[in-house]
Amino acid sequence: MSSLAGLLRKETLHIVRDRRTLAVIALLPIVQVLLFGYAIRTDVKNVRLAIVDPAPDHATLAIRGRFDGSEVFHVVAVLREASDLEPLFQRGSAQEAVVFEPAFADHLARGLPARVLIITDATDPNTGSSRLNYASAVIQDYEREIRTRSASARIVPDVRMRFNPTGESSNLFVPGLMAFVLTITSSLMTAISLTREKETGTMEALLASPLRPGRIIVGKVAPYLVLGLLAALAVIVEATLVFRVPIRGSVLLLLAEALLFILVSLALGMLISSRTSSQRVAMLGALVGTMLPTLLLSGFIFPVESMPAVLQWLSNIVPAKWFVLIARSIMLKGVGLAYLWQETLILLFMAVLLLRMSTRSFHVRLA
């Protein structure tokens, strides 16, 4: 009877029998995806729109009329100068602006490109890009209509994202969500389960047994590795089935990278447990040490590019940042390892370093 098999079996029973925690773990990815997919929908109603129309003519007035009549937009200001926009954006009293060039109708009539600039506040990139799409649609609508009269008429919209120039799409939450779910199943669960064994004294019994420390560690964390992979799969499946989030790159590579991130998280969980002796402290430690950085500093919710320099720098030591970057590139850009080897190396380095530190802290307890 293999001692390792026994350990793995025991740990699996711990997980399976803790019904409440298991339910949370099983439901977490599902609920989160639904939450981020539906509830935190990018709601584009009552968009506060400012219009800059230096020389009003029939064309610009027609388009303005369409914005006025739209349910989506609420025109808050009509300005002469584009420079007057800045304070409106700063205060947030305008979320979007449409800027016409002078002689708009004249250009249209002569078949020259009539230029219009759409600017949107993209601090929240998802709603920002939705707003852009709505405004473009209104203008394109108008363009289609006048083309029935003069085929050479051309409106050239130019778009600009304020505060977050990269303007990211709504598929972005899935990679971040994976990081978050993996952090919970790996760091939090491992930290708690190891600390529980310390608290109840069973760890002492394991250490007093002829089991080698390495084997105790493997028996302890391997089930959480499997659990983490299952959770990652659940997020991917749900995201693709329910929200049609594309996975343009290799699913296998994505899972391999997820495995790497799980290893990092497990090691962090072990490190946290080695510094604590009660489950409550371990839970807090995991919360502050891993979950909050994953939520706040990984680019999951807030884009790293729009953070203050200090936080941007700090985000580099957050493993989730690298995983989110990798997962986004695989899922949305469809790139392979050739483009991601640097980020992968960083994660690998973190995994090796943290695993070494955590196994050492485990050994120290024996000495």
Added chain:
Amino acid sequence: MSTGHVVEARDLTRTFGSFTAVDHITFHIDAGEVFGFLGANGAGKTTAIRMLTGLLSPSAGEARVVGHDVYRECEAIKRNIGYMSQRFSLYDDLTVRENIRLYGGIYGLSRRQVRERSDRILDTLGLGHAADQRVHGIPLGWKQKLAFSVAMLHEPRLVFLDEPTGGVDPITRRQFWEQIYEAARSGTTVLVTTHYMDEAEYCDRISIMVDGRIGAMGTPSELKSEFRTQSIEDVFVRLARPPAAAESAQ
């Protein structure tokens, strides 16, 4: 150093920084003995036991446990000893049988051995009806007996019991001691730490630790006559508060 004893320690010492938890203790335990380790909280009992079980390496001194060196042969020691802590070391969310099976696997017993010994344990303890119940739900007294049986599962030559009887009623304690005697009769050496002075009287020999050192050692009757007291409790109090110190404190 001869190896005839099951435990042999000479000048065994453990320091934590500037604090000396165990200060040059020298003693031995013979095969089949029930050896009591007494001492106030913080006297160094647990540290001493942790060194002897291979959980903690000594700072100085020598010790051999079941014939193996505590510095170099931890693994061999761990294979041949049993260990039961005051917290019983059972998994609450596993059933009685699963706990036995887990430790059987850890100590490398075959599947058949595990099955046979589980049946025997359940039978002896009268726990057959609870075999598939989770440990969480069974009474403390039974948990304790089960923990002891699990520590004895691989038939070790020496078993360490670290305050095994904390928090249970006198009758259960009495029954537990019968289990200890049973183990000793079958040839297992027992090292037990306890707070309860009546339990000290049940031991073949005892050592009383004071501030990391062994303050007194011998059979209970030897100690009582040496200190001219009626009970081990008096011996203990005399050691913990020497008369001179007690007087000067007044």
